[in-house]
Amino acid sequence: MGGALSVTLVALAYPSMLGVTKVSTSPDRVIANTQWGPLTEGDRDFVVKVRAAGLWEYPVGQLAEKKGQSKAVLIAGKHLIDGHAALDATVRKVGPMLNITIPNKPSPQQQGFINTLTADQGKQFDKDFANILRVTHGSIFNTIAKIRSTTRNTLVRALADQANATVLDHITVMEQTGLVDFPQVLFQETTPPKLPATDLTPPPPAAGEPEVVLTAPPDTTTQPPVLPGETPTASATPQVG
Template sequence: MRISRSTAGTAFVGGALILTLTALAYPSMLGVQNTASGQDRIIANTQYGPLTEADRDFVVKVRAAGLWEYPLGNLVLQRGTTPEMKEAGEHLIVGHGRLDSTARRISLELGITLPNEPSPQQQQFVATAEGATGKEFDSTAVNIMRVAHGGIFPTVAKIRATTRNSLVRELADQTNDTVLDHISVLEKTGMVNQEQVSFQITAPPKMPQEQVTPPAPQAGAPVRVLEIPENLKDLETVAPNPSYAQPQPSPSAG
């Protein structure tokens, strides 16, 4: 499922593989606090089943999560002070690299435009961890990511339970496995403040929509690819690199 290095229009920029892709219709409301009643509205009928606003937003959220957790995983790998921190960094890089591959593939099939940058709030998460050093860095990075992974669980479960689109269902399965793996390795570091994490997940701060929405890419802009380093491509995790068969069209699709 990885994009070939021979793909036309590709280049390495800032450590990420880039390929040129024409932007499609970008959803206007993608924040994590989106509770619009129209989320179950069908926006497209595809050969893989109907696609709802919630389905589309989920694909974008998976992509946006990788756009900040992948670089933070690299930072953890570089700055982590213990073997457990290094392991967490590896799992973050690999997990989000694999999720990104799936999200990009199904976005092409479903006509979903993906962001190239995380939301301002997510960018601030990375900046906050970047500003710390030593054990403070370990604790800051781990707890930020533990809150993020715990907070996405309800969304993953709801999408998996309700989607009628087989591609979105595939992504939800993979996301669930990856989130569980990441929570496990983050907790293995011994740095998670469970009381703080529980409070932040159950009582998240209210944020303006523009802070939690990833910016729309410009038409024709290169699409960032979260490339997994060669030495980590065979890393075994709870959510191993899936060799999913190509999804078949939904039996109910017209």
């Protein structure tokens, strides 16, 4: 991986694929008691982060479908679109149910990802795409596992299950491009720069702003799961694209 990409990753990619700073004063502090179980600060932040992830990875997946030079990158782009459309459908249900305000725009950090890949051309796009997405997904994997193993809220647990499967799928398709520079990626995952909170936090939606919906493509192979209390339907079987 060239020096220019290394700078891009240091400046933009860390600390996680979700691009949201840890705003909790105490992640374990219960902020609400709901019918689905206690909701902690960490739970709330996780829901916001999942929404924020889709707001940059979904359009980046669309870029990959348009600009990708290899079949593997085209496939990875489709997986991003499918996975985050399904995750977004879940988080747009879970957010209101738990009285959590979700963003409509990515963080400045995440917008930087989009800008970098929008400017890339040819094989440089494929290389940056595979490495940036591999860094960001690898960085968040342990965070999802922690939320899944510690949350007492059944809605958050269902979202974490879905996020875990989606992230593992996206890690896999990035690696299958054959473009991942593992020494550099692992260095980026374990040596995060310190970024200001303003770079890492998506802006709250403006009053009356229409909710952004990440629409699943007609040929999607990924469906959101059935949430606790919902009635299963024929189209609600969770699959990974």
